[in-house]
Amino acid sequence: MKPLVSIIMGSTSDLPVMEKACKWLNDNQIPFEVNALSAHRTPDAVESFAKGAKERGVKVIIAAAGMAAALPGVIAASTPLPVIGVPIKGMLDGLDAMLSIIQMPPGIPVATVGVNAAQNAAILAAEMIALADEEVAQKVEAWKAGLGAKIEKANQDLAEVK
Numbered sequence: 001m002k003p004l005v006s007i008i009m010g011s012t013s014d015l016p017v018m019e020k021a022c023k024w025l026n027d028n029q030i031p032f033e034v035n036a037l038s039a040h041r042t043p044d045a046v047e048s049f050a051k052g053a054k055e056r057g058v059k060v061i062i063a064a065a066g067m068a069a070a071l072p073g074v075i076a077a078s079t080p081l082p083v084i085g086v087p088i089k090g091m092l093d094g095l096d097a098m099l100s101i102i103q104m105p106p107g108i109p110v111a112t113v114g115v116n117a118a119q120n121a122a123i124l125a126a127e128m129i130a131l132a133d134e135e136v137a138q139k140v141e142a143w144k145a146g147l148g149a150k151i152e153k154a155n156q157d158l159a160e161v162k
């Protein structure tokens with residue numbers, strides 16, 4: 001199946017974090033692809049990826065990077081698709097990456113999730129796709145209903161303790 005979500009990491013060293021996004025998309029059967037490309041080490045490849053993503057049927061791009069995390073913004077500059085940035089924890093606990101990703105110049109937004117918040121990036125990507133895809137919408141709704149059920153169960157367990 002053609003990927004609806006494209007996950008790009010600045011380095012394969014980001015994979016242990018980004019596996020959480022892959023797992024959520026896999027568990028919910030939302031087709032995705034995952035690749036490493038670097039804004040600083042492979043700038044031409046990043047540009048050609050960003051320019052071609054929409055034509056390949058990708059709906060949302062998740063871009064993860066640490067340190068001087070230019071990758072999500074550089075991708076956003078060359079695609080009309082929504083880009084979700086994931087700051088990867090590094091030398092300054094990820095604050096360096098988070099500020100690099102979130103502080104975009106006017107006109108080129110990147111939707112930034114928390115440091116290492118790869119699962120949230122996957123869920124947000126699915127919510128964006130769900131706006132125009134009923135099958136994905138049902139998966140997101142089922143996931144959210146499951147979260148509520150988990151809290152209800154926890155409260156029942158608490159009631160037994162009291």
Ligand code: RP5
Nearest residue numbers: 010011013064065066067088
């Ligand atoms: C960033 O630099 C990557 O996203 C990674 O988080 C960090 C370190 O990369 P490696 O030196 O491990 O390849 O561009």
